[in-house]
Each structure stands twice: as C-alpha cells, then as structure tokens.
Amino acid sequence: MRPVKILTDSCSDLSRDLREKYDIDYARMKTVYDGKEQWASLDFEYYTPKQLYDIMRKGNRILTTQVPPDEFTRIFTEYLDKGFDIVYIGCSLKQSGSVNTGAVVARTLLESHPDANIFCVDSMNACIGEGMLAIKGATYRAQGLGAKEIYDRLVAERKTINEYVTVHSLDSLKRAGRVKASAAFFGNLLGVKPILIADAKGDQLAIKKVKGRQNSLHEIVSMLKETIIDAESQTVYLCHADCEQEEIDTLTQLVKDEIGCKDVHVSYIGPIIGASIGPDAIGIWAYGKEVTFEG
Numbered sequence: 261m262r263p264v265k266i267l268t269d270s271c272s273d274l275s276r277d278l279r280e281k282y283d284i285d286y287a288r289m290k291t292v293y294d295g296k297e298q299w300a301s302l303d304f305e306y307y308t309p310k311q312l313y314d315i316m317r318k319g320n321r322i323l324t325t326q327v328p329p330d331e332f333t334r335i336f337t338e339y340l341d342k343g344f345d346i347v348y349i350g351c352s353l354k355q356s357g358s359v360n361t362g363a364v365v366a367r368t369l370l371e372s373h374p375d376a377n378i379f380c381v382d383s384m385n386a387c388i389g390e391g392m393l394a395i396k397g398a399t400y401r402a403q404g405l406g407a408k409e410i411y412d413r414l415v416a417e418r419k420t421i422n423e424y425v426t427v428h429s430l431d432s433l434k435r436a437g438r439v440k441a442s443a444a445f446f447g448n449l450l451g452v453k454p455i456l457i458a459d460a461k462g463d464q465l466a467i468k469k470v471k472g473r474q475n476s477l478h479e480i481v482s483m484l485k486e487t488i489i490d491a492e493s494q495t496v497y498l499c500h501a502d503c504e505q506e507e508i509d510t511l512t513q514l515v516k517d518e519i520g521c522k523d524v525h526v527s528y529i530g531p532i533i534g535a536s537i538g539p540d541a542i543g544i545w546a547y548g549k550e551v552t553f554e555g
Contacts, residue, residue, distance in 0.1 A: 425543030
C-alpha cells in the first residue's frame with residue numbers, strides 16, 4: 261500500500277504547530293489588496309494578523325481567490341513524485357470551488373501516475389472545521405488506513421464538526437457573499453451580535469442574534485455544550501480574527517469551565533477566512549452531534 265499524504269488549503273486555518281504535529285501540507289489560495297496578489301500564508305508571512313485585520317478595520321476590502329490550478333499541479337506533483345497517494349481536504353464547495361479545481365487537476369496528473377490515487381474531499385466546513393477534518397485524516401493514516409479508506413471515513417464524518425462563531429456584524433460576510441441569513445440579520449442593531457454555524461449543506465448560516473458581546477461568548481459555549489460528544493476526550497479549537505487577549509482568555513476559560521474538554525487550542529483565523537469574516541470574529545469548534553440544520 262502506498263503511503264498517504266494529507267493536504268488541505270488556505271481556508272483550513274491550521275497553524276504551523278498543528279501542521280507539523282500531524283504532517284499536513286496545504287495548497288495556497290491568494291489574497292488581493294490594492295491591486296496586488298499575495299499567497300495566503302497560514303503562517304502570516306506577508307501580513308501580520310494585526311496588519312491584515314487593521315486594513316479591514318479601516319474600511320478596506322481584501323479580495324480572495326481559490327487555489328489556482330498551477331498551485332494544485334505543484335503540490336500534487338511534489339507528493340506523487342515521492343510515491344504518495346493523496347487525500348486533499350478542501351473548503352466547503354458552498355464557499356470555494358477549490359475542491360472541484362483540485363479534482364480536475366488530479367485527473368490530468370493521474371494519467372501520468374497510473375498507480376497513484378488522489379481523493380478530493382469537500383469538507384462542508386471552513387476555517388479550523390476544515391482543518392479538523394484534515395487532522396482526522398492524519399489520525400486515520402497513523403492507524404494504517406489507506407487513502408480510499410480515509411476518504412470514505414472523512415465523507416461519513418464531516419457533518420459531525422460543530423461550529424459556533426460570533427461576529428460584531430455580518431457586513432464583511434455579506435460583501436463576500438459568504439453567509440446565508442434573512443434580512444433581519446443584516447441590520448446592525450446596536451449591541452446585537454450574530455451567531456454563525458456551518459449548516460448541513462456546508463453554508464455559513466446566521467442562526468441567532470444575542471444582545472452584547474459577552475453574552476454572545478456565553479451563548480456559543482452553551483450551544484457547543486449541547487452538541488459536543490465525549491468532551492473529555494476532545495480538543496476544542498478556538499479561532500479568532502485578532503481579538504483582544506482578554507476576550508480570548510475569557511472564552512478559553514468559559515470552554516474549560518463549562519465543557520470540560522481535554523484541551524483548548526487557540527489560533528488565528530487566517531487570511532482567506534479572515535478576509536471574508538472580518539476583524540474580531542471569534543468561535544469554537546469540536547466534534548459532536550451530526551449537523552442536520554439547513555438554512
């Protein structure tokens with residue numbers, strides 16, 4: 261059986277420590293600002309998190325691209341030439357066409373690598389929810405599963421990732437066309453904070469409004485507490501878009517106190533998701549009950 265390489269993309273928001281721990285690589289998307297294209301690095305090589313989010317705090321918009329075909333060609337070829345089968349876990353097709361592009365490139369490359377396999381998984385998630393599925397794939401690889409077995413398990417489990425995110429407003433998501441919500445969610449009522457989930461179709465969905473930022477932090481913890489399964493064996497992932505440290509610490513402690521998980525991993529929302537969701541978004545992710553709600 262050929263060894264397996266787990267790949268994801270810039271939407272996965274996997275920090276370097278997680279990529280190194282689980283031996284995961286990623287295909288890069290691009291950001292576009294002030295007429296200049298730049299690779300969307302999960303290590304913030306071209307912008308610091310503060311620089312990136314301050315651009316948006318000043319009212320400017322950063323555009324994004326999906327993974328270019330030549331980037332898929334580069335990274336797929338690198339690992340095919342080393343003898344790997346590949347499982348690529350991509351951003352939800354509801355939010356990016358990268359999984360389809362990857363599949364097209366894969367078919368072409370496999371003509372010259374007839375003994376290899378490339379499986380492209382629509383994670384039906386974004387941000388660290390996508391990254392969690394890549395970590396799950398790496399865990400199955402460590403158990404000795406082959407690429408097809410890993411693919412089948414990830415497809416079967418992708419809807420068990422539970423996401424709860426709060427934002428100050430839906431303005432950035434609305435401009436980027438990345439959120440489903442009724443008109444009632446788009447008015448910026450004073451102090452009202454929307455709560456987002458990844459729904460059963462892979463859409464980002466505004467599902468609830470809460471009065472006040474602190475209340476919204478308590479609410480996302482309460483919602484996760486209702487859906488998480490085997491909390492004591494899990495890492496809960498907390499991602500944020502350059503939030504104040506006090507707020508990050510508050511949410512981390514709430515998760516520890518209310519959910520009783522094994523660990524909380526804290527990291528930034530990266531350039532691609534950040535450009536869509538905007539500054540000061542914060543959320544938590546874990547495995548739990550299968551997501552069935554559709555917007």
